Amino acid sequence: MSTVRVSDLIERAYDEVRPLNAQLELTYKCNLLCSFCYNAPKQLRELSGEQWIAALDKLQAAGVFTVTLTGGEPMCHREYFDIAQAVRDRALVLKTYTNGVLLADRETAERYAALAPFDTEISLHGADAATHDRLTGIGGSFDKLLIALGHLSDLGLKVTLKTPITRLNQAQLREIEQLGARLGYRVTFDTNITPTDDGDLSPLSLAADREFMVEFFVDQVRRGARGLNPRPVTKMKQNCGTGRVGLTIDPYGQIFPCVAWRRPVANILDIDDLAALWRGPNETLDYVRKVAEEVPQTTLVKHEEAAFASFCPAVAEKETGDPYAFYEAARVSGLTRLEAQRRLEGGKTALRKSQGCRGKDTGCALEDDGVKDR
Amino acid sequence: MAGDLMNKAHTGRNIGELVYRRHRDVSFTRFGEEGLIVVPRESWQLVVNGVGARVFELLDGVRTIAEIAAQVAEEYDASSREIINDVGELLVELSDRGAAQIVTSDQ
Numbered sequence: 001m002s003t004v005r006v007s008d009l010i011e012r013a014y015d016e017v018r019p020l021n022a023q024l025e026l027t028y029k030c031n032l033l034c035s036f037c038y039n040a041p042k043q044l045r046e047l048s049g050e051q052w053i054a055a056l057d058k059l060q061a062a063g064v065f066t067v068t069l070t071g072g073e074p075m076c077h078r079e080y081f082d083i084a085q086a087v088r089d090r091a092l093v094l095k096t097y098t099n100g101v102l103l104a105d106r107e108t109a110e111r112y113a114a115l116a117p118f119d120t121e122i123s124l125h126g127a128d129a130a131t132h133d134r135l136t137g138i139g140g141s142f143d144k145l146l147i148a149l150g151h152l153s154d155l156g157l158k159v160t161l162k163t164p165i166t167r168l169n170q171a172q173l174r175e176i177e178q179l180g181a182r183l184g185y186r187v188t189f190d191t192n193i194t195p196t197d198d199g200d201l202s203p204l205s206l207a208a209d210r211e212f213m214v215e216f217f218v219d220q221v222r223r224g225a226r227g228l229n230p231r232p233v234t235k236m237k238q239n240c241g242t243g244r245v246g247l248t249i250d251p252y253g254q255i256f257p258c259v260a261w262r263r264p265v266a267n268i269l270d271i272d273d274l275a276a277l278w279r280g281p282n283e284t285l286d287y288v289r290k291v292a293e294e295v296p297q298t299t300l301v302k303h304e305e306a307a308f309a310s311f312c313p314a315v316a317e318k319e320t321g322d323p324y325a326f327y328e329a330a331r332v333s334g335l336t337r338l339e340a341q342r343r344l345e346g347g348k349t350a351l352r353k354s355q356g357c358r359g360k361d362t363g364c365a366l367e368d369d370g371v372k373d374r
Numbered sequence: 375m376a377g378d379l380m381n382k383a384h385t386g387r388n389i390g391e392l393v394y395r396r397h398r399d400v401s402f403t404r405f406g407e408e409g410l411i412v413v414p415r416e417s418w419q420l421v422v423n424g425v426g427a428r429v430f431e432l433l434d435g436v437r438t439i440a441e442i443a444a445q446v447a448e449e450y451d452a453s454s455r456e457i458i459n460d461v462g463e464l465l466v467e468l469s470d471r472g473a474a475q476i477v478t479s480d481q
């Protein structure tokens with residue numbers, strides 16, 4: 001019916017500054033204790049179900065089409081199902097990011113399937129209970145997750161398994177993939193461990209080691225992945241869509257330009273017209289958009305490995321205080337892929353010396369599919 | 375011809391007499407002229423042009439296809455006949471994907 005592709009529509013949303021995707025962090029409550037978790041809860045009152053539902057009307061009026069419920073553990077919000085139902089009642093596309101634990105209950109899984117979610121991204125941290133539970137900090141979480149995945153598979157739901165690669169699970173990635181395949185589910189590996197939202201860098205100590213990452217990229221390409229896809233830095237109009245095509249709202253109602261950049265734009269409870277806010281002049285939005293547009297020609301062009309790097313100005317700011325700085329983790333992410341590319345081409349190995357791997361960026365300048373949220 | 379394909383496909387009636395409605399699980403949004411239809415249970419997305427988007431908006435379970443075609447023809451300054459063929463094509467695809475369904479007289 002049309003020669004226009006979905007990617008053209010997303011580009012149009014970018015040009016029109018339309019916040020197509022909203023990521024709602026319903027609660028910071030969680031039933032697991034992942035040591036690397038980027039959440040930074042505050043002592044503030046979280047939004048009630050009623051407040052979130054009222055927020056959905058404002059989001060839809062501003063052009064939001066996809067609503068991702070996340071957290072914390074979104075299903076730990078007392079009114080998760082009311083909020084999710086309200087998303088579907090508005091004919092919006094529903095996605096959930098979850099650790100899956102509460103879906104081990106069959107009735108809950110059935111209730112969830114009845115919402116007709118478009119996608120459910122579930123975190124899987126290991127191929128066995130010892131590894132997964134060590135990363136989640138809670139014994140039994142792996143077994144519950146497997147039960148949940150069995151229910152969702154029975155119920156015919158689309159699930160994407162998500163594995164952030166860490167030192168603790170890097171040796172199991174093949175087995176993790178096989179586990180997913182047995183259930184009929186694809187596993188996506190996140191190569192970026194990020195700092196916490198309030199700037200604590202300690203999660204980065206869990207990032208996989210550098211030589212491992214080079215081998216990982218080589219292996220992915222040899223096994224038919226799409227290739228390492230260097231970005232055409234000199235032609236890039238922007239680094240990412242921060243402050244344009246998506247927004248994130250935390251459990252206290254603060255609106256942010258994306259999941260990584262925790263510069264508050266406004267509180268959803270205080271505004272009536274989100275479209276006017278998003279399209280009108282706004283100091284925070286104007287700033288992050290300007291940075292995203294300038295980064296390719298100011299920062300990335302200066303570094304050979306930048307074409308391969310996952311660069312996120314929000315992480316740059318957290319790590320160095322300067323959103324334009326080519327921070328260490330971005331550099332390592334670029335160098336490991338560049339090195340992998342050289343090995344694939346049979347060239348000489350040429351990893352430059354660096355200060356050690358501290359992790360990578362948050363992935364809004366998407367490595368794989370253009371808009372990967374965490 | 376898609377219109378002919380649809381003719382009498384399910385009910386022995388002409389397509390123009392049929393009444394369709396959007397499935398309640400389906401999401402739809404406009405991007406200016408174009409529209410995006412998303413069917414979550416099928417993980418399926420379809421971009422439709424202005425005519426397709428307008429037709430989809432009008433599939434309310436009450437109007438017949440002929441009535442929808444006439445309205446869209448008027449809005450787009452086209453002939454109902456042309457539009458009805460487009461509608462037929464779209465409905466084949468939407469029905470296959472469970473995005474729209476025929477409303478039978480007993481519903």
Ligand SMILES: C[S@@+](CC[C@H](N)C(=O)[O-])C[C@H]1O[C@@H](n2cnc3c(N)ncnc32)[C@H](O)[C@@H]1O
Binds near residue numbers: 099196
């Ligand atoms: C914060 S969680 C929220 C949803 C849900 N509780 C879960 O764990 O899937 C969203 C995703 O971020 C990942 N994650 C958490 N902390 C991270 C970090 N520091 N770096 C990279 N990914 C992280 C989690 O593994 C999960 O896939």
Ligand code: SF4
Binds near residue numbers: 031032071072099
């Ligand atoms: S990553 Fe998810 S499951 Fe783990 S502690 Fe954070 S919110 Fe909870």
